[in-house]
Each structure stands twice: as structure tokens, then as C-alpha cells.
Amino acid sequence: MTSADVQAEPPATSTEPEPGPSGEQPGGPGPSARPALGWAPYGLALLLFAGYAAGSLVRAAHVQTAAYDLGIFAQAVRAYAHFQAPMVPIKGPGFNLLGDHFSPGLAVLAPAWWIWSDPRVLLVAQAALLAGSAVPITRLASRRLGTGPGLAIGLAYGLSWGLQGAVVFDFHEIALAVPLLAAAMVALADRRWWPAVWWAAPVVLVKEDLGITLAAIGGYLLLRGRWRPGLTALSLGAGAFLVSTLVIIPRLDHLYHTYRYWGVVTHGPANTGGAPGLGDLWGLLTGMPHQVVTPVGKLGLVAWVFGITCFLALRSPLALIAVPTLLWRLVSSNPLYWSTGQVHYNAILMPIVFVALVDALTSFRAAAAGRAAGGRSDRWLPAAVRLAPLAVLAVAVVTLPRFSLADIARADLGGRTEHQRAAIELAGRIPSGARVSASNYLVPLLVGRCDVVLFPDVHNRPIDYLLVDSANLDGVPGNAALQVPAFAALPSRGFTPIADRDGIILYRPPR
Numbered sequence: 001m002t003s004a005d006v007q008a009e010p011p012a013t014s015t016e017p018e019p020g021p022s023g024e025q026p027g028g029p030g031p032s033a034r035p036a037l038g039w040a041p042y043g044l045a046l047l048l049f050a051g052y053a054a055g056s057l058v059r060a061a062h063v064q065t066a067a068y069d070l071g072i073f074a075q076a077v078r079a080y081a082h083f084q085a086p087m088v089p090i091k092g093p094g095f096n097l098l099g100d101h102f103s104p105g106l107a108v109l110a111p112a113w114w115i116w117s118d119p120r121v122l123l124v125a126q127a128a129l130l131a132g133s134a135v136p137i138t139r140l141a142s143r144r145l146g147t148g149p150g151l152a153i154g155l156a157y158g159l160s161w162g163l164q165g166a167v168v169f170d171f172h173e174i175a176l177a178v179p180l181l182a183a184a185m186v187a188l189a190d191r192r193w194w195p196a197v198w199w200a201a202p203v204v205l206v207k208e209d210l211g212i213t214l215a216a217i218g219g220y221l222l223l224r225g226r227w228r229p230g231l232t233a234l235s236l237g238a239g240a241f242l243v244s245t246l247v248i249i250p251r252l253d254h255l256y257h258t259y260r261y262w263g264v265v266t267h268g269p270a271n272t273g274g275a276p277g278l279g280d281l282w283g284l285l286t287g288m289p290h291q292v293v294t295p296v297g298k299l300g301l302v303a304w305v306f307g308i309t310c311f312l313a314l315r316s317p318l319a320l321i322a323v324p325t326l327l328w329r330l331v332s333s334n335p336l337y338w339s340t341g342q343v344h345y346n347a348i349l350m351p352i353v354f355v356a357l358v359d360a361l362t363s364f365r366a367a368a369a370g371r372a373a374g375g376r377s378d379r380w381l382p383a384a385v386r387l388a389p390l391a392v393l394a395v396a397v398v399t400l401p402r403f404s405l406a407d408i409a410r411a412d413l414g415g416r417t418e419h420q421r422a423a424i425e426l427a428g429r430i431p432s433g434a435r436v437s438a439s440n441y442l443v444p445l446l447v448g449r450c451d452v453v454l455f456p457d458v459h460n461r462p463i464d465y466l467l468v469d470s471a472n473l474d475g476v477p478g479n480a481a482l483q484v485p486a487f488a489a490l491p492s493r494g495f496t497p498i499a500d501r502d503g504i505i506l507y508r509p510p511r
Contacts, residue, residue, distance in 0.1 A: 040147060041134070041151075044134060044154050045131045045132055045135050046131070047158075048130070048131040048134055049127050053124050053128075055167055056127060057120060057123060059168070060119075060120050063416075063420045063423050063442070064441070065444040066170060066440045066444065067438075067441075067443035067447070067452075067454055067476065068090075068170075069169070069172055070119050070443075070447075071090050071443040071444055071452065072090050072091060073172070074119035074444070074447045074448060075088045075089065075090060075452075076103075076106055077109045077110060077112075077113050080106060080109070080110040080113075081110040081111075086106065089451065090447075090452065092255070095254070096253075099249055100260065101207055102207065102245075102249055103173045103206060105206040106173055108176070109121075117448050119171075119444050119447055126166070126167070126171050126175040127167070129175040129176060129178060130166065130178055132179045133351060134157055134182075135182075136182050136186040137186065137354050137358070138150055140358050141153040142154075144362045149386070149388075153358060153389045153393070155393055156393040157350060157351075159393075159396040160308050160354070161304065161308060161340065161399045161400075162346035162349055163178075164400065165343050165346055166346070169342050173206055174206065174347055177203045177206040177348055178348060180203050182351035182355070184196045184197075184200035185318065185321070185351050185355035185356075186355055188221075188318060188355070189318065189362075196217065196221075197217070200214050201236055204236065204237065204241070208241055208244040208249065208259075210348070211238065211240040211241030211242075212237065215233065215234050215236075215238045217233045218231065218236075219320075220320055223317070223320075245262075256272050258273065258275070259275065260272075262274065264328070264337065265328055265332065268280075291331045292330040292331060297338070298330050300338075304346075305326065305346065305353060306353060307395070308395055309354065309357040310395060312360045312361065312388060312392075313360060315360035318352065318359050319352070319353065322356075325348065326349070361385050364384065418502050419471065422503070423445060423469065426467060426499055426501060426506045429499065430450060430465050430467065433451070434450050434451070435453075435461075435465075436450045436466070437455045437456075437457050437466045438455055438467040439454075439455050439469040439472060439473075441469065441472065442504075446467070455467075456477075456482065462509075463509055464509070465509075466490070467504070467505075468504070470487060495508065495510065496510075
């Protein structure tokens with residue numbers, strides 16, 4: 001289809017007025033009143049980037065990153081940088097990351113690894129991606145509402161708890177999708193239907209479940225009577241999800257030959273559950289009303305997602321695009337999927353709700369202008385539109401102390417604990433290129449220059465060094481019931497300690 005075809009597309013079932021040449025909606029500022037944005041949105045993005053990067057790098061400097069997930073993605077990107085399949089020894093021998101999640105989009109970060117072969121480069125890249133997503137949202141809000149309110153909404157978006165949770169959660173591939181969805185949502189708000197589809201389409205290469213988000217965009221377009229772009233997005237999204245979960249991932253999963261996360265929605269066995277059958281789908285559908293509210297804490301996710309916009313986003317039909325993502329998370333029994341804490345899952349919802357917020361405020365402004373033109377006095381509506389950006393910014397600032405940017409102000413940027421210094425010093429003794437088994441939080445200190453597996457390695461792969469945090473023998477990859485006996489057995493297995501500082505112990509394996 002050519003650009004002329006797109007321009008000539010008839011309004012079909014919709015009779016709503018189209019935006020003007022500059023993209024303004026009815027009731028928004030006309031072309032002559034369009035604010036001169038200049039570099040303000042980019043300056044805001046630069047400020048956010050500095051905050052995100054500083055927060056992430058401070059955590060790395062204080063040994064607060066981990067193998068899960070920074071180490072995992074570092075090994076995958078390192079492999080891509082060497083033009084290899086994304087094998088991840090941290091997850092097990094012969095583990096192809098594409099057999100866990102379909103995320104070939106990670107390959108675009110390979111050039112960053114060429115520049116700086118260190119896992120921290122992923123933290124910087126994530127900061128740039130998340131901060132960059134604020135630009136289209138800030139520009140949209142400024143065009144519609146004015147420069148001041150637009151910058152307030154852009155800053156509120158950048159400080160939103162969903163993005164902050166992603167910054168604190170090491171690195172995750174979802175960062176690649178956030179700027180794409182921001183651009184797609186802005187295109188939808190401006191009624192540029194085909195650009196919205198093309199901006200959103202690459203998210204299927206970021207993570208398999210984002211095919212559902214693309215399909216949701218297609219569904220929204222169909223509701224607007226835009227059949228060709230709607231069917232395109234719906235078929236691409238649904239098709240990508242089905243092909244990746246039913247064909248690609250099972251073929252690359254060398255252990256179970258299935259998509260490991262079907263149990264999230266079918267409540268089947270973890271890792272080994274097969275694709276849902278008709279009975280599973282029927283049970284999911286009939287049980288959904290109960291599952292989405294049980295336990296009651298799940299409702300907190302919905303309140304937080306829309307509460308960040310003072311619930312104004314719910315007045316825009318664009319908010320419907322968030323529903324499928326919310327539903328699959330709410331029907332899960334895994335608390336992480338409906339967490340509002342330091343997790344990455346909420347980041348992709350932030351562009352949706354903030355663009356819906358701007359769209360809702362535009363509608364309120366148009367309604368106020370219409371009433372004024374009709375000779376009806378209505379003071380509260382214009383006042384509400386003016387105050388809403390400040391209210392949303394206030395909510396973002398109030399919730400900020402839960403997350404990373406507030407930690408920067410409290411952190412001793414130069415100081416480390418004795419335990420952290422010990423970890424860095426002993427990791428530095430290990431030569432580059434060595435094969436190492438290490439505790440979860442010690443892996444990022446080594447993964448950029450060594451071949452690393454986790455302690456304890458139940459596969460007993462050959463190693464040159466073992467670095468263990470004896471003060472932290474719980475959590476990933478196994479709890480204390482697994483790690484404590486493995487640590488206690490090291491002397492009997494012939495491991496020799498060659499350095500011990502504040503509970504961080506460096507061993508040589510038996511020869």
C-alpha cells in the first residue's frame with residue numbers, strides 16, 4: 001500500500017474530525033497557537049537519562065546487580081556481539097535464550113558491547129531507551145496542552161513508578177519495547193494509523209507476549225473502523241505470538257521442548273506444561289472474573305497503573321490497549337506478575353496510560369471550548385485541564401521514594417561497605433578468560449570478561465575458580481536448602497580457599 005493509498009483511505013464508519021496538518025485534535029491549539037517546543041523534550045529526556053543511568057550504575061558499584069537478570073542478558077548480548085547464538089551458561093549448559101523468551105531484538109545492543117564489553121553497558125543502554133521514550137510523549141502533551149503542561153506530563157511519565165521499577169530491576173529486554181510503544185501510542189492519538197502499526201510491529205522481536213500488545217492495538221484500530229491497519233496489526237501480533245510460543249521457542253528449548261510459561265495462565269506445571277487446549281481456554285475464560293481479583297492484592301496493580309494518571313487515562317479509549325497485558329498478569333498465581341514493586345513488567349504499560357491521559361485531557365479541553373462557543377459558562381472543566389498535569393506530576397513525585405532515583409540522593413556515591421569492597425577485590429584477582437562459578441550477586445563483576453556459571457552448579461561443569469559469598473547463601477539459583485549444603489561440601493570435594501575477606505571466599509577447584 002502506498003502513502004497515497006493511506007491518505008485516500010475513507011473515514012469508513014467513523015465520522016469524527018481528523019487532525020489538522022500539524023496533528024492537533026479538535027479543541028487543541030491551532031497551527032498558529034502551536035507551542036514552539038524547541039529542545040525542551042530532548043533536554044528532559046537527557047535529564048531522565050542521567051538519573052536512570054546514575055541510579056543503575058550506583059547499584060552496580062555497590063554490588064547490587066545480579067546474575068538474574070543482568071548476567072543473563074550480558075551473556076546473550078556478548079554472544080550476539082560475537083555473531084553467535086545467545087547461549088547463556090548461567091541458565092544451564094547448552095541453554096539458548098531464544099528457547100526461553102523470543103527476544104532476537106537484543107541483537108541490536110551488540111554494537112554497544114563492542115564499545116564497552118561490560119554488563120554495565122546494558123544498564124546505560126536501558127537508561128537511554130527508557131529516557132528516549134519520554135520524547136514523543138512530551139511532544140504530544142506539549143502540542144495538545146502547551147509547553148508547560150506538556151513538560152509536567154513528560155516529567156511525570158519519566159518519574160512514573162512503572163519505569164522506576166524497571167530501572168531498579170537490573171536490565172531487561174523490555175526496555176527495547178518501551179520507546180517503540182511510546183511512538184506507536186502517540187501515532188494512535190494523532191490518528192496516524194499506519195505509522196502506529198509500523199512503530200508497534202517490531203515489539204514482537206523483543207518478547208513473545210508483546211505480540212498480544214500488538215494485537216490489542218489492532219483491536220483498537222478495528223473498533224475505530226480502520227480495517228486494513230487493524231487487521232494487519234491483529235494478524236501480525238497474534239501470528240507472532242502463536243509462532244514464537246508454539247514453534248520457535250519449543251524447538252530451541254533443549255530441555256522441555258515447550259514454552260515454559262504456559263503455566264502462568266493455565267496453572268499447569270512450571271516449565272514443562274504444554275500449550276493450553278480448549279478445556280484450558282474455557283476454564284481460563286470462565287474462571288477469569290474470580291482469578292483477576294483473587295487475592296485482593298491484584299486489584300492494587302490496576303489501581304497503581306491508572307492511579308499514576310489520577311485515573312484520568314480511563315476516560316480515553318486508548319486505555320483499552322492496556323487490558324490484555326493486565327489480564328494475563330492478573331490471572332497468574334505468580335506474585336511477581338502482579339507486583340507493583342521493583343519489577344520490569346509495568347514499564348510497557350506506562351506509555352499506554354500516559355498517552356491515554358493526554359488524549360483524555362484533549363477531549364476535556366475540546367468539550368470546554370465547545371461549551372464556551374455555545375455560550376455556556378463552565379469554569380471547573382478548564383481549571384481541571386490546567387491542574388491535571390500538576391496533579392499527575394505530584395503523584396509521580398510522591399511515589400518516587402519507593403524506587404531508584406530517590407536512592408541516589410540517599411546513597412554514599414563514593415563509599416562501599418567492607419563486604420562490597422571484598423567482593424570487588426577478590427573478583428579482580430580472577431584473570432580474564434577464566435572459567436568461574438560465582439554466587440548470584442557476584443556474577444556481574446565477572447561476566448564481561450570471564451566464562452561464568454552460577455554457584456552451586458548442579459551440572460558440575462569444569463571451572464578454574466569458585467567465588468562464593470558465604471554470608472548470602474539464599475535465593476537465586478536455589479534457596480538455602482540447596483546452597484548451604486553445597487557450600488559445606490566444598491572442602492570434602494577438594495576445593496581449596498586461596499583468599500577469604502569478609503565472608504567472600506575465592507577457591508581453587510581440585511586438580
